[in-house]
Amino acid sequence: MKMRVLVNAGPWLPVPPSGYGGIETVIATLIPELRRAGLHVTLATVGTSTIEADSYLYPLAGPQIASIARPYNQVSGIAHAQMQGIVQAIYDGGTWDLVHDHLEVVGPAVFAAMGTAAPPVLQTLHWDLAKHRAFYESFDGRGRVRFAAVSQSQLDRAPEALRRQTIGVVPLAVPAALEVWADKADHALVLARITRDKGQDAAVRICRQAGLPLVLAGPVAGIDSPAELDRRLTSGDAQLTSHPDVIYFQDEVRPLLDGNRYRWIGGVGGEAKERVLRSARVLLAPNRWAEPGATGVVEALARGVPVVGTPLGVLPSLVQHGRTGFLAAGEPELAGFLQKLDSIRAEDCIEAASVWTPEAMAASYLRLYERTLQEVA
Numbered sequence: 001m002k003m004r005v006l007v008n009a010g011p012w013l014p015v016p017p018s019g020y021g022g023i024e025t026v027i028a029t030l031i032p033e034l035r036r037a038g039l040h041v042t043l044a045t046v047g048t049s050t051i052e053a054d055s056y057l058y059p060l061a062g063p064q065i066a067s068i069a070r071p072y073n074q075v076s077g078i079a080h081a082q083m084q085g086i087v088q089a090i091y092d093g094g095t096w097d098l099v100h101d102h103l104e105v106v107g108p109a110v111f112a113a114m115g116t117a118a119p120p121v122l123q124t125l126h127w128d129l130a131k132h133r134a135f136y137e138s139f140d141g142r143g144r145v146r147f148a149a150v151s152q153s154q155l156d157r158a159p160e161a162l163r164r165q166t167i168g169v170v171p172l173a174v175p176a177a178l179e180v181w182a183d184k185a186d187h188a189l190v191l192a193r194i195t196r197d198k199g200q201d202a203a204v205r206i207c208r209q210a211g212l213p214l215v216l217a218g219p220v221a222g223i224d225s226p227a228e229l230d231r232r233l234t235s236g237d238a239q240l241t242s243h244p245d246v247i248y249f250q251d252e253v254r255p256l257l258d259g260n261r262y263r264w265i266g267g268v269g270g271e272a273k274e275r276v277l278r279s280a281r282v283l284l285a286p287n288r289w290a291e292p293g294a295t296g297v298v299e300a301l302a303r304g305v306p307v308v309g310t311p312l313g314v315l316p317s318l319v320q321h322g323r324t325g326f327l328a329a330g331e332p333e334l335a336g337f338l339q340k341l342d343s344i345r346a347e348d349c350i351e352a353a354s355v356w357t358p359e360a361m362a363a364s365y366l367r368l369y370e371r372t373l374q375e376v377a
Contacts, residue, residue, distance in 0.1 A: 002040045003369065006057075006096040006119070007031065010103040011082040012065045014049040016175075019269035020193050020219050021065075022295040023102055023126050026361075027051075029175050033362030042096065044086050059085025066222030069195070069244050079106040086110075090118060098122065098369055105132050108145045120376040121145040122368055124170070128290055128313070129158045136162040146372050148365070151314040154292035167375075168368045172293045173361040177303055180271050182278035187213040188308075188338065189280035191273075191296045194220040194264070196248045199286035199310075202331055204256040206286060209335035214284070216253070216264040217276055221245045224267030278303050282325075282341055285309030286334060294318060301325075301353035304346030308337050324349045 007030075013021040016028035027043075028051050034041050035054070043049065044057040046064070059082045067075045083106055090096075101107040101123040111121045125147055129136055137159040141147075147166040149155035155169055188207050192198040200216050207214040221243040223229045232240050233250075240246055249264075257263055268276055277283075283300035285291075290313035297307050297318050307325035309315050319325040325344060326337035 002038055003098070004040045004042070004096045005034065005369065006042045006044060006086070006094075006099045007053075008082070008086060008099060008101045008103050008107055009043060009045040009049070010107075011046055011060045011063070011078050012068055013046070013063045015043065015045050015051045016049075017269065019217075019224055019267035019273060022172075022293060025174055025295055026124075026126075026172050026293070027102060029173050029358045030362055030365065033358050034365070037362060037366060039366075042094075044082070044089075057085055057089050059083075063222075065219075069221065070239075079103060080110075083107065083110045087114065090114070098373060100124070100365070100369070102126060105135055108139065108141060108147075109135070112139070112141050112145050115142070115144070118144070120372050122148060122167075122365075122372050124148050124150065125154065125158075125162075125166070126150060126293060128292060129154065129162065130290075133159060139165075141165050144376055146368075146375070148368055150293040151317060153290070153314050153317060157290065167371055168364065170361060170364040170368070171356055172295050172298060173356045173358045174295050174299050174302065175358065177278075177299075178271060178274040180274040180278065182275040184281070185213075185279040186281050187215045187279070188282045188284045189276060189300075189305075190214070190216050190218070190284050190286075191277065191299070192218045192285075193245070194218050194249050194253065195245045196252070197287065197289040199288050200249075201252040201256060202286040202288075202334075203284050204253065204262050206284065206331050206335045206338065207262065208256075209332065210338035212281070212338050213261045214263070215276060215280070216257075217266070217268045217273070219267035220249045220264075226264060226266045229266075277305065280305050282338065283307045283309075284334075284338075285315065286331070287312050287315070289313070291315065298353060298356050301349040302356075304349045306341060306344040306346075306349055308334055308341075310334075320348075320352060324352045 013024045015024045017024040040054045042055045043053040047058045047061040096119045099121045111118045149169045190203045311327040
C-alpha cells in the first residue's frame with residue numbers, strides 16, 4: 001500500500017515559484033522524486049501552484065509573500081489560516097500516514113497541539129533557528145513531531161531541546177538546470193530577495209571596489225517588476241512604503257545603483273533566471289545572517305559558477321575556499337577575491353555540486369519518513 005504524505009508548503013509562494021522562493025524550489029524538487037518512489041503526495045499550498053501532485057489542499061487562494069515582513073499584528077493570521085485549512089481537512093476525514101511540514105513555528109505548534117488527531121510529523125527546518133529561540137527551547141513534540149535540519153551548521157546552533165528532536169540532516173537539492181544557452185558575461189550576480197540580511201548594499205560596494213559589474217536579481221517586498229514597484233511607490237502606497245525591505249532598498253541599495261554597471265533587474269524565474277545565472281562570472285553572497293540552506297549557491301555551483309561570500313551559516317560547507325569560490329568576512333577581502341576568479345575552474349564547481357541531487361535528497365527523506373513512523377508506532 002502506498003505511503004500517503006501531506007506536504008505543507010505554507011502560504012507564501014506557489015510551488016514551483018516563478019522566481020524567488022528557496023523553500024518552494026526545494027519542495028518542487030522533492031515532490032516528483034517522492035511520487036517516482038511510489039508515494040501518494042497531497043500538497044497543501046496556494047491556489048496558483050502548478051506542480052503535479054496526487055491531490056491538493058488550497059487553504060489560501062494566492063501567495064502571501066508581499067506580507068511576510070510586515071508587523072506581526074498584521075500578518076499573524078496568514079500562517080494560521082493555512083493551518084486551519086489543513087486541520088479542517090484532517091478532521092473532515094483526510095487520511096495521511098505522515099505530514100512533511102515546511103511552515104515555520106506555526107506548523108509544528110499546531111500539529112503538536114492536535115496530539116494523536118494529527119498524523120506523525122516531520123518538519124524541515126529551513127530557517128535561522130536563533131529567530132524564535134524561546135519557541136525552540138521549550139517546544140515538545142511529544143514524540144509525534146520530529147525535525148530535519150538542512151545543514152549541520154544550522155543544527156549546531158539549535159537549542160538543545162530542538163537538537164534532541166531532530167532525527168537527521170538533509171542537504172538541499174535543486175531541480176536540474178534548464179537547457180538554455182547563455183554567453184558568458186563579466187557580471188557578478190546576487191540572486192536573492194532584496195533584504196538587508198542578504199547584503200545587496202554591500203554587494204554594490206564590493207563590486208565597485210573590484211571593478212566588476214553587478215546584477216541584483218530578486219523581488220522587493222514580493223514585487224518582481226521594477227516598473228511595478230516604481231508605479232506603486234509613486235502612487236503613494238502607504239503599506240508598501242512602510243515595508244522594511246522597501247525602506248532598505250530605497251535608502252541603502254537604490255542610491256548605489258546606476259542602471260548600467262550596477263543594476264536591479266527585478267525577480268527572475270524560468271529561462272530568464274537560467275540565462276542570468278549561467279552568464280554570470282560569479283555568484284556573490286555577502287550575507288549578514290547564518291543562512292541554513294542556500295539553494296542559490298547550489299544552483300550556481302551546479303552550473304559551474306563560482307561563489308564568493310561571507311563565511312556564515314552553511315556557506316563554509318558548500319563553498320570550498322580556493323577551489324569552488326572564496327569566503328571572507330569583510331568587504332575589502334571579498335572585493336580582493338573577485339580579482340582571483342580566474343583561478344577557479346567551472347569543472348570543479350560542477351563536481352562539488354554533483355552530490356546534492358534530487359534523488360539523494362528524496363532518498364534521505366524517505367529514510368526519515370520511515371524512522372518517524374517507526375518511532376511513533
